[in-house]
Amino acid sequence: MKRRDFVSDFLVAGTLLHTRGSNMSQQAGPPPQASLPNITEGVFVERSVSGKPHAGKVLAAIQPHTDDIPIFAGGTVAKLVGEGYTGYLIRTTNDEMAGSGTTGQRIWDNERDTEGVAKALGLQKVFNLEYRNHQMDEISRVEMRARLVHLIRLLKIDTIVCYDPWGIYEENPDHYVTAQVVEAACWMAGMDLDYPEQLAAGLQPHAVMEKYYFARGPQIVNRVVDISSWIDRKVEANLANKTQGPCGENGARLRSKLASQKLRLPLLGADDDSANRAYVKNIVLDYDSLSQRGVLSDRELGRRYGLEWAEAFHCIGPRPSLLDRYISEHAVAM
Ligand SMILES: [Zn+2]
Secondary structure, three states: OOHHHHHHHHHHHHHHHHHHHOOOOOOOOOOOOOOOOOOOOOEEEOOOOOOOOOOOOOOEEEEEOOHHHHHHHHHHHHHHOOOOEEEEEEEEEEOOOOOOOHHHHHHHHHHHHHHHHHHHHOOOEEEEEEEEOHHHHHHHHHHHHHHHHHHHHOOOOEEEEEEEOOOOOOOHHHHHHHHHHHHHHHHHOOOOOOOOOHHHHOOOOOOOOOOEEEEOOOOOOOOOOOHHHHHHHHHHHHOOOOOOOOOOOHHHHHHHHHOOOOOOOHOOOHHHHHHHHHHHHHHHHOOHHHHHHHOOHHHHHHHHHOOOOEEEEEOOOOOHHHHHHHHHOOOOOO
16 A cells, blocks of 8 residues: 555544544544554454453553543453453552542542452552652653563563553643653563663563554544443443542432432433443443543444444554565575
């Protein structure tokens, strides 16, 4: 494919997926056809697979704040873990700027919620790096990169899910600093000269081979993941965030507020628990908050690809060796 067509496809996909999100009634053109996972061939639709095809592989979901992965990638993380990955959660800030009460109380509440998110998504352990919330643009990126390289080598992380370091109009420094440092750490962890003290301590070079990047604004999208089988797990992960995020107890609060006005939304059900679940699934992930940010809701994105629920990513996988391909095509027996 010519480069011009290649770029055009990307821009069309990005526009289709994002800028129309604020107008749910607008008709989209036909979605790009599912194709092989090759970025020159448009958007690849990743579907659920049976069995444990990822057994033996390791995934890290990396987020600045406890609500990031649940909102934008919770279904995909749950899917990949369900298909065999061993998963870990890395949170880069201490989340001190979200919640109520004292600073210490907010830090504790968010730490507790993060453990709940990990449990809901089937992740085995949480690593909290504890950088100051909203202050990550002042940190030493080199120090943070060394910590991430250490974790990638120690845990032998093959795949990461994180904010897109190239997503545009991202205003939160915690988001873009985390994404940029993660991207550098992913390849540097595979080098055999960087951080020799880690190698002397017994770790081996280990590069991250696959990256799922999500964004809360316009982004080059080349993968749509079918999360229909995992939507309830995603709802659980969002419900675990009681201190921040658009979920928590908001369903019960809305139900109570409407009752005070002698009103009722049938979809919120008959009690607080069903109201909270319905609020996450049918309002946050379907109708309301994501589309307000200019990103399609999971439900609307799914509709455009003939799926029930979906999440969007810029996915970067292993790059095949052109030399190996040339050799296989041209080498002759001696
Ligand atoms: Zn965040």
